[in-house]
Amino acid sequence: MSGARQPGAGRVGSVRRRWRRRRERELLLEAELQHHLEERIDRLIEHGATPSAARREAERRFGSIARVRHACRIAQRRGEVEVAWRRIPQQLLHELRFALRTIRDSPGFSLAVIVTVALGVGANTAVYSVTDAVLLRPLPYEEPNRLVEITPAGPDGSHVWLDERAQREWVDALGDEVLWHGRHAVTRTDGAFPTQMTLEAVSTNWLDVLGVQPALGRGFAPDERGADVVLLSHPFWRSELGADAEIVGRTLRLQDRVVTVIGVMPRGFDFPAIMPTDGWMPLGADLRAIGKAVLHLDMVARLPAGTDVSAHVDRVNARVEPIAAPDGADGPVGVAVRALDYFRANRDIRSALWMVTGGVGLLFLIMMANVLNLQLVRGLRRRSELVVRRALGASRARLVRHILAETLVLALAGGAAALMLAEVARQMLVGMLPHEVEFFLVGEILIDHRVFLFAMLASLIAGVGGGLLPAMRLSAAGSRPASPGSARSTADGRRLSSAVVVGEVALAIVILAAAGALALSFARLSHVDVGYDADRLASLTLSLPEEEYPDDASRWTLFEEMRVAAERLPGVEAAVVAPGAGLPPDAGFYISPTPRVLGRDPIPAPELLPYALVPPGYLEVLGVRLHSGRDFLREDFDMNRVIIDVDLARALWPDTTAVGRELQLREGEDCLTVVGVVEDLRLMGPDDRRRPYALLHPLTPGGIPWSVASLVVRTAAPADTVRALREMARGVAPGLPIWKLKTGDQASAEAIDEPRFFLLLMAAFSGLALGLAAVGVFGILAAAVRERRRELGVRAALGATALDLRLAVLRRGLALTGTGMAIGLAAWLALGGRLASLLYGTSPHESRVMAAAAVAVAVTSLLACWIPAVRATRVHPAEVLRTE
Amino acid sequence: MSQIDVVQGTLDYLVLRTLRGAGGPLHGFEILESIDAATQGTLAIEEGSLYPALHRMEKRGWLKATWGVSPKGRRAKYYVLTARGRTELALQDERWERYVQAVERIGAVAEEA
Numbered sequence: 001m002s003g004a005r006q007p008g009a010g011r012v013g014s015v016r017r018r019w020r021r022r023r024e025r026e027l028l029l030e031a032e033l034q035h036h037l038e039e040r041i042d043r044l045i046e047h048g049a050t051p052s053a054a055r056r057e058a059e060r061r062f063g064s065i066a067r068v069r070h071a072c073r074i075a076q077r078r079g080e081v082e083v084a085w086r087r088i089p090q091q092l093l094h095e096l097r098f099a100l101r102t103i104r105d106s107p108g109f110s111l112a113v114i115v116t117v118a119l120g121v122g123a124n125t126a127v128y129s130v131t132d133a134v135l136l137r138p139l140p141y142e143e144p145n146r147l148v149e150i151t152p153a154g155p156d157g158s159h160v161w162l163d164e165r166a167q168r169e170w171v172d173a174l175g176d177e178v179l180w181h182g183r184h185a186v187t188r189t190d191g192a193f194p195t196q197m198t199l200e201a202v203s204t205n206w207l208d209v210l211g212v213q214p215a216l217g218r219g220f221a222p223d224e225r226g227a228d229v230v231l232l233s234h235p236f237w238r239s240e241l242g243a244d245a246e247i248v249g250r251t252l253r254l255q256d257r258v259v260t261v262i263g264v265m266p267r268g269f270d271f272p273a274i275m276p277t278d279g280w281m282p283l284g285a286d287l288r289a290i291g292k293a294v295l296h297l298d299m300v301a302r303l304p305a306g307t308d309v310s311a312h313v314d315r316v317n318a319r320v321e322p323i324a325a326p327d328g329a330d331g332p333v334g335v336a337v338r339a340l341d342y343f344r345a346n347r348d349i350r351s352a353l354w355m356v357t358g359g360v361g362l363l364f365l366i367m368m369a370n371v372l373n374l375q376l377v378r379g380l381r382r383r384s385e386l387v388v389r390r391a392l393g394a395s396r397a398r399l400v401r402h403i404l405a406e407t408l409v410l411a412l413a414g415g416a417a418a419l420m421l422a423e424v425a426r427q428m429l430v431g432m433l434p435h436e437v438e439f440f441l442v443g444e445i446l447i448d449h450r451v452f453l454f455a456m457l458a459s460l461i462a463g464v465g466g467g468l469l470p471a472m473r474l475s476a477a478g479s480r481p482a483s484p485g486s487a488r489s490t491a492d493g494r495r496l497s498s499a500v501v502v503g504e505v506a507l508a509i510v511i512l513a514a515a516g517a518l519a520l521s522f523a524r525l526s527h528v529d530v531g532y533d534a535d536r537l538a539s540l541t542l543s544l545p546e547e548e549y550p551d552d553a554s555r556w557t558l559f560e561e562m563r564v565a566a567e568r569l570p571g572v573e574a575a576v577v578a579p580g581a582g583l584p585p586d587a588g589f590y591i592s593p594t595p596r597v598l599g600r601d602p603i604p605a606p607e608l609l610p611y612a613l614v615p616p617g618y619l620e621v622l623g624v625r626l627h628s629g630r631d632f633l634r635e636d637f638d639m640n641r642v643i644i645d646v647d648l649a650r651a652l653w654p655d656t657t658a659v660g661r662e663l664q665l666r667e668g669e670d671c672l673t674v675v676g677v678v679e680d681l682r683l684m685g686p687d688d689r690r691r692p693y694a695l696l697h698p699l700t701p702g703g704i705p706w707s708v709a710s711l712v713v714r715t716a717a718p719a720d721t722v723r724a725l726r727e728m729a730r731g732v733a734p735g736l737p738i739w740k741l742k743t744g745d746q747a748s749a750e751a752i753d754e755p756r757f758f759l760l761l762m763a764a765f766s767g768l769a770l771g772l773a774a775v776g777v778f779g780i781l782a783a784a785v786r787e788r789r790r791e792l793g794v795r796a797a798l799g800a801t802a803l804d805l806r807l808a809v810l811r812r813g814l815a816l817t818g819t820g821m822a823i824g825l826a827a828w829l830a831l832g833g834r835l836a837s838l839l840y841g842t843s844p845h846e847s848r849v850m851a852a853a854a855v856a857v858a859v860t861s862l863l864a865c866w867i868p869a870v871r872a873t874r875v876h877p878a879e880v881l882r883t884e
Numbered sequence: 885m886s887q888i889d890v891v892q893g894t895l896d897y898l899v900l901r902t903l904r905g906a907g908g909p910l911h912g913f914e915i916l917e918s919i920d921a922a923t924q925g926t927l928a929i930e931e932g933s934l935y936p937a938l939h940r941m942e943k944r945g946w947l948k949a950t951w952g953v954s955p956k957g958r959r960a961k962y963y964v965l966t967a968r969g970r971t972e973l974a975l976q977d978e979r980w981e982r983y984v985q986a987v988e989r990i991g992a993v994a995e996e997a
Contacts, residue, residue, distance in 0.1 A: 035913070072935050
């Protein structure tokens with residue numbers, strides 16, 4: 001064929017050509033087989049058979065021509081007769097058996113790999129189980145992406161609360177399409193002391209909308225609206241009722257009524273997904289459950305098949321339009337819709353989890369590096385075995401498969417061990433989860449099928465990652481004769497091992513630096529001056545039920561009684577009542593205003609502005625220091641007066657005193673007069689990066705506007721006072737569950753629970769990373785000492801002292817470590833900035849952090865060099881030279 | 885004498901030997917006949933397995949095939965040993981030798997006194 005391009009050349013042309021070639025081959029094959037038959041027929045006819053009989057006999061002798069054709073086709077394609085894929089299970093079994101045998105023959109190596117993989121995969125699996133439960137796992141409902149949350153919205157789309165009457169109208173208008181639910185805290189009086197149970201009141205159609213069935217018992221029947229029945233959550237059933245299998249039909253005493261348990265929801269179920277719930281009760285037609293009104297109902301609906309969100313919004317809007325507020329009135333005009341897991345978009349929790357995932361991912365890489373090196377080092381010892389196998393005809397692919405199979409088997413064994421480690425880690429983690437993480441948790445942290453698959457996948461990756469490169473390198477080494485060439489292949493292997501160890505050290509530095517930065521940030525956070533005397537405070541918080549305490553005054557009466565009793569307790573200096581949860585970090589609430597001085601531009605809006613309602617005397621009890629002005633007086637209450645902290649004062653009035661001046665919180669609202677300025681006060685915890693100011697409003701004299709309030713007590717011995725407070729509360733109000741009871745120090749510690757948690761995780765990972773990297777350094781030096789025994793022996797014979805030999809090893813170790821440190825620190829300088837948003841008052845690149853990481857690695861490295869260095873001196877020149 | 889089934893895996897070896905002995909190209913049927921004649925009918929070869937073996941050896945480069953015309957005037961595919969095939973044959977000869985000797989040693993009655 002000439003060089004000229006054929007018509008139809010190119011992709012289409014080549015396809016056509018291939019097809020033509022295949023046809024040709026087919027025809028030729030057919031011709032060959034037919035020829036055979038014809039020859040056979042001829043022979044038979046020569047021996048006297050009839051043509052038809054001859055043909056039949058020939059075909060019989062030949063066997064199934066279709067099968068032969070098929071076998072020939074395959075033989076032509078692959079040079080194999082048997083269909084390759086049918087052989088795979090056989091092959092795999094063979095590889096597996098061989099791998100198991102080799103593993104058994106080197107138990108030390110195998111154990112090392114399994115342990116290493118178990119650590120790396122175990123840590124990653126534990127972190128994944130948390131991340132999955134918080135961020136990734138789909139919500140525990142059927143087709144959760146077809147569920148939406150519907151909220152009444154004002155004209156600007158912002159949320160509008162419905163009053164009781166409006167609520168009822170909406171429920172009637174939307175009927176069965178929608179799931180109504182509302183938080184419902186009730187008192188459980190079953191035990192020795194009353195406790196709080198957090199329930200969710202739900203419309204009886206809730207399980208139909210969500211598409212879930214109870215694990216035990218049954219759901220609510222439509223005629224059970226408002227009935228005294230309850231469905232329990234799995235964790236509550238386990239922890240409070242001992243996972244009693246006969247729970248269905250038993251009763252609990254809630255709010256002094258007998259409530260029957262009709263079922264238990266499955267493990268991992270949670271509704272609403274944000275916040276943990278102990279159980280669910282059916283909402284009555286009067287929007288009450290267990291005789292108590294449920295305030296603030298929310299709605300959830302399932303999008304009908306084929307509808308999209310906006311169509312559904314229109315439909316719902318059409319339904320509520322008749323009862324929506326006419327223009328200008330204060331009520332809702334329609335609905336806003338959002339996904340049920342909207343809370344997962346929270347930046348803080350995502351950043352923290354991704355940081356930890358990054359740290360544990362680096363640990364995984366270090367683990368793989370160690371496995372890789374372990375295989376390399378061991379492989380070099382098996383070089384002679386591999387050469388022989390190659391000579392006996394094993395193809396390179398076969399050797400690669402074999403070494404890879406070995407590593408995979410070990411890695412999967414490590415993965416199984418990792419799952420056990422992960423379960424242990426899980427139990428520990430569940431015990432120490434900070435409140436912030438628990439809040440976002442959907443269901444529980446479990447080792448479920450998703451986590452299991454993750455672990456298996458991670459083990460596979462570890463096996464392939466740690467085994468492929470050694471497999472390819474060693475199988476290549478096997479093809480070279482073991483002679484002068486082998487020295488070079490050893491050198492190549494050594495270079496690879498060294499590079500891998502340098503990489504490990506670099507990664508370890510990065511994790512250590514991250515942990516170090518977090519530690520520094522945490523230390524700084526714990527020493528922040530929060531503006532009050534946390535070590536002299538104790539607080540008691542109660543949630544007052546509506547029926548017994550229906551208004552501000554009745555609540556006040558109870559708390560005032562307790563306050564007077566508290567002041568009589570030994571050690572107590574003063575006591576004060578404040579609405580809300582009492583002590584920072586829960587002392588206040590958030591609003592998002594833009595504070596401004598009239599006539600001037602508003603200052604940059606803080607993301608969150610904590611404010612608290614405080615009575616006169618609160619500042620003194622807490623030990624808050626006044627900067628200027630005064631504390632509240634009784635009459636300040638209805639005069640729009642306010643106390644601010646010094647940062648806000650300086651921001652609004654940089655060059656003059658704030659006392660006596662007016663500020664406006666929101667457009668159109670009344671102005672507030674500043675009567676006092678306090679020193680920096682951190683109402684919501686020491687981290688004030690997003691909430692730099694504080695604002696205090698005066699409390700209504702003789703009234704508590706909310707059903708949750710606290711007694712805050714100043715005392716010389718907070719721990720003792722806490723006990724006394726409990727006694728006192730049980731004496732004054734025996735039927736009320738105590739919601740919170742803690743000392744100021746306990747509250748302060750809780751405020752930094754979240755940074756502490758993530759610091760502990762990162763510290764654990766960096767410890768592991770350091771350990772694994774040290775093992776890596778140790779391994780490579782030990783192998784080097786073993787390999788260079790002859791050289792060391794010669795040097796000893798030539799007069800090198802023990803010290804000289806040790807230094808030789810140390811030099812190599814330090815070279816590796818030093819290079820790793822340099823690379824790691826450079827990487828940290830480049831990437832560490834990402835961590836900045838998670839740190840308080842600390843820059844990721846602080847020299848203290850990097851120096852500490854470097855020192856830790858250097859010291860560990862030195863320790864890792866120790867044994868190989870000592871071994872180097874044990875080399876006996878005489879015995880080494882003898883083996884020449 | 886009754887027929888003996890061809891030991892699995894030796895079909896290739898038989899074919900290679902046959903082609904060596906023939907000195908020139910043979911087609912599939914001729915190879916079969918040759919083995920039959922040489923062993924006086926002792927070795928039973930499943931006819932259907934011959935052609936896949938031939939194709940496999942051709943793919944591996946041990947045999948080279950050309951289409952020609954048989955003495956009877958039919959088109960036929962002729963096979964001949966390649967240099968690689970000869971090397972392979974030598975290897976298999978040696979292996980066969982060792983195999984036979986090894987088998988001989990099993991359970992042999994001690995002949996030396």
